[in-house]
Amino acid sequence: MSRSTPSAPEPALDAATAALLAGAERLEKRALARLVSLVEREDAAARDQRRALFSRLAATAPGGRVVGVTGTPGAGKSSLIGRLALHLVETEPAVRIAILAIDPTSLDSGGALLGDRLRTRFPVGERRVFFRSQATQGDLGGVGRRTWAATRLLRHLVDLILVETVGIGQSEIEIARLADATALVLQPLAGDHVQFMKAGVMDIPDLYVVNKCDEEALARRSTYELAAALKVARIGGDEPRIFQTSATTGRGVPELAAYLRALPQRLPDPMHFVRRAVAEAYGRFGLAIVDREAAGWDTGSAVYEDLESLAFAAIRRELDRGR
Numbered sequence: 001m002s003r004s005t006p007s008a009p010e011p012a013l014d015a016a017t018a019a020l021l022a023g024a025e026r027l028e029k030r031a032l033a034r035l036v037s038l039v040e041r042e043d044a045a046a047r048d049q050r051r052a053l054f055s056r057l058a059a060t061a062p063g064g065r066v067v068g069v070t071g072t073p074g075a076g077k078s079s080l081i082g083r084l085a086l087h088l089v090e091t092e093p094a095v096r097i098a099i100l101a102i103d104p105t106s107l108d109s110g111g112a113l114l115g116d117r118l119r120t121r122f123p124v125g126e127r128r129v130f131f132r133s134q135a136t137q138g139d140l141g142g143v144g145r146r147t148w149a150a151t152r153l154l155r156h157l158v159d160l161i162l163v164e165t166v167g168i169g170q171s172e173i174e175i176a177r178l179a180d181a182t183a184l185v186l187q188p189l190a191g192d193h194v195q196f197m198k199a200g201v202m203d204i205p206d207l208y209v210v211n212k213c214d215e216e217a218l219a220r221r222s223t224y225e226l227a228a229a230l231k232v233a234r235i236g237g238d239e240p241r242i243f244q245t246s247a248t249t250g251r252g253v254p255e256l257a258a259y260l261r262a263l264p265q266r267l268p269d270p271m272h273f274v275r276r277a278v279a280e281a282y283g284r285f286g287l288a289i290v291d292r293e294a295a296g297w298d299t300g301s302a303v304y305e306d307l308e309s310l311a312f313a314a315i316r317r318e319l320d321r322g323r
Contacts, residue, residue, distance in 0.1 A: 011052035021053065024157050027096065027127040032157065036132055039153050040146040051305040054152065058303060062155035064098075065263050068175035070165040071185030076211040079247035080185060081162050082122070084260070087253050088160070089128050092261075096158035098130045100150060102166050130158065148178050148273045152304065160260065173204050177273075180266045181206040188212055188222035207241040207259070213251055219244050270304045274311050286315050 013021075017038070023031025039050055069077050081099060088095050122129045134147055147163065154161045165175050176182050184205035208226060213219035223242055230240050241259065245252035271294060278286040293314040299307060 013052040013056050036150050039149040054303045057156045064155035064158050066151050066161045066179045068163050068179035068182040075185045075187045077164050077185050080211050083247040083253050085129050087257050096128050098154045098158045098161045100163045101133050176204050178268045181263050183207050183209050185209045185211050188218045209243045211245050213244040213246050271299050274307050278311050289315050289318050
């Protein structure tokens with residue numbers, strides 16, 4: 001079967017967006033923040049700009065790695081991320097880091113606290129660390145509706161993107177779909193290991209971090225219990241990587257940082273996010289159409305916006321035939 005590609009002409013990048021891209025490449029935070037805002041928008045005008053932007057970026061392969069950081073509330077995810085970022089900028093003069101902190105949206109007010117900024121501290125004027133808060137906007141999965149779009153952009157502009165999820169629950173596994181690796185952060189003797197096994201969460205992470213290891217005996221005992229739980233939960237799998245860290249003392253941070261910097265790239269499947277957008281708009285009806293039509297699409301080289309356009313065009317044709 002021949003594989004079709006989007007027929008729309010190559011979009012032209014407008015001068016204002018091109019200037020923002022040039023500024024972001026020079027580590028100008030205002031320009032980078034405005035570009036992230038552009039890819040987070042969902043209106044039609046922004047969609048055309050995004051298509052042009054990502055068509056321009058597609059000329060070079062994305063070099064950044066995305067690491068998801070999830071775990072129970074109180075495990076010290078924000079503090080650990082801050083310590084990791086500081087270690088990397090102190091030891092690697094050329095490294096570029098972005099942090100996406102996802103916060104839950106209130107069901108009552110529709111707002112989000114975006115409080116992880118309070119737990120991370122970086123040197124004033126440090127251009128190599130970019131921090132961005134995102135709200136979930138009611139989405140399940142532990143990440144926001146536009147986190148996928150933001151990581152797509154940041155892969156082209158920074159070396160490492162650390163995505164802190166809302167905090168793990170029994171459905172918050174979407175981070176594994178967009179990250180090259182996912183780290184599950186636990187605190188010593190939190191009593192959560194059995195609960196994680198019940199929720200099936202132990203199958204998701206690529207590495208495990210026992211944080212707040214400020215006391216040797218407690219750290220050793222917690223790591224032993226986690227390793228024992230993993231042997232039950234991950235039958236037949238590879239031996240999991242477990243790190244002991246302390247955001248307070250810096251214990252284990254260099255080893256964890258080195259591991260993350262050496263991660264192989266595992267680019268996500270854009271069709272997963274196309275199907276997610278279709279499901280939100282049309283449910284199972286739309287998914288059935290997309291699954292039937294997608295066999296003829298060039299999903300390997302097409303820009304996500306083109307794939308999304310193909311999907312919604314196929315659904316509209318089906319609806320028109322039914323009228």
